[in-house]
Amino acid sequence: MASSLEPEEYVVLHVREALAQDGRVSELGLEVSVRGGVLHITGPVSTEERRAAVAEVAGEIAPELTVANETHVMRYSGDASVEVLP
Amino acid sequence: VIRIAAFGDVHVGADSTGQLSPHLEDIEDRADVLLVAGDLTKRGFPEEAKVFGSELAGVGLPKVAVLGNHDFESDNDAEVVKILEDCDITVLEGESTVVDVAGQRLGVAGTKGFGGGFGGACATAFGEPEIKAFVRHTEGLARQLEHALCELDTHHKVALLHFAPCDDTLRGERLEIFPFLGSYLLGEAVDRGGASLALHGHAHAGTEKGATAGGVPVRNVAQPVLGRAYAVYCIGGDGDADES
Numbered sequence: 001m002a003s004s005l006e007p008e009e010y011v012v013l014h015v016r017e018a019l020a021q022d023g024r025v026s027e028l029g030l031e032v033s034v035r036g037g038v039l040h041i042t043g044p045v046s047t048e049e050r051r052a053a054v055a056e057v058a059g060e061i062a063p064e065l066t067v068a069n070e071t072h073v074m075r076y077s078g079d080a081s082v083e084v085l086p
Numbered sequence: 087v088i089r090i091a092a093f094g095d096v097h098v099g100a101d102s103t104g105q106l107s108p109h110l111e112d113i114e115d116r117a118d119v120l121l122v123a124g125d126l127t128k129r130g131f132p133e134e135a136k137v138f139g140s141e142l143a144g145v146g147l148p149k150v151a152v153l154g155n156h157d158f159e160s161d162n163d164a165e166v167v168k169i170l171e172d173c174d175i176t177v178l179e180g181e182s183t184v185v186d187v188a189g190q191r192l193g194v195a196g197t198k199g200f201g202g203g204f205g206g207a208c209a210t211a212f213g214e215p216e217i218k219a220f221v222r223h224t225e226g227l228a229r230q231l232e233h234a235l236c237e238l239d240t241h242h243k244v245a246l247l248h249f250a251p252c253d254d255t256l257r258g259e260r261l262e263i264f265p266f267l268g269s270y271l272l273g274e275a276v277d278r279g280g281a282s283l284a285l286h287g288h289a290h291a292g293t294e295k296g297a298t299a300g301g302v303p304v305r306n307v308a309q310p311v312l313g314r315a316y317a318v319y320c321i322g323g324d325g326d327a328d329e330s
Contacts, residue, residue: 026097046098046099076315080315080317085283
């Protein structure tokens with residue numbers, strides 16, 4: 001858990017680390033930022049379960065901040081693309 | 087023409103059952119071989135590898151994969167490879183395989199690859215043993231990839247990686263993390279080995295299309311980049327551009 005006295009920049013980094021290392025999420029590419037006391041997390045995740053876990057893990061690391069879970073579950077759109085290479 | 091279906095970074099977990107397979111149902115009509123560019127699993131647990139294998143069970147094509155960094159997270163990579171091989175998925179690490187497709191022979195050489203960076207912003211094997219180990223790991227994998235490609239005597243050769251062999255396909259990622267996303271050493275191996283195409287994943291915020299310094303087409307097939315289940319690349323035709 002991060003201290004409420006800790007600079008927000010470090011809190012952001014600890015949340016990023018936790019989202020990568022915590023087995024409930026294991027996403028390395030999520031963007032984390034703090035604006036106006038709100039922790040914003042964006043980027044794609046693979047399943048609804050992992051999206052729910054993002055808020056859970058972030059809330060555990062930074063309980064003093066409101067978490068805005070702006071991640072989205074990746075959806076496949078349309079057919080496969082086809083490219084003919086020379 | 088050889089039609090190569092490819093994707094990477096599906097990150098299958100116990101919560102992923104049934105998510106991928108519906109999107110692969112008609113893949114045999116669209117492609118001749120399926121290549122998977124690593125990060126098959128969320129954390130490299132055997133149970134996750136079994137889910138991945140079952141998601142691909144209905145794919146009636148030759149299936150070839152490399153592992154990604156996620157597949158090493160729980161230190162079960164050897165068991166993961168065995169489970170995948172039992173599911174009829176050939177897993178390459180510094181090796182190659184040959185697939186007979188429509189009267190042509192397609193050679194695929196694969197490695198996970200590793201980081202180190204690109205032109206002017208590379209790690210160097212100098213100083214502490216830890217940084218030497220980092221760079222030498224990539225050097226070793228690149229050497230194995232080059233050797234595996236050179237050994238192939240096929241109509242076409244494809245290099246299958248998880249980490250990127252060029253920085254073109256990293257556009258969109260933060261510049262600061264490029265050294266953790268790939269290495270020019272892998273691109274050099276692709277060029278020296280005479281590959282027709284290199285495929286990789288790992289860079290979810292990157293760009294699909296690029297090329298090595300030697301001009302070999304490179305495609306980032308991470309699913310978040312493709313925005314679809316897989317892409318198909320046709321090689322060995324007359325070269326007329328035709329994209330859809």
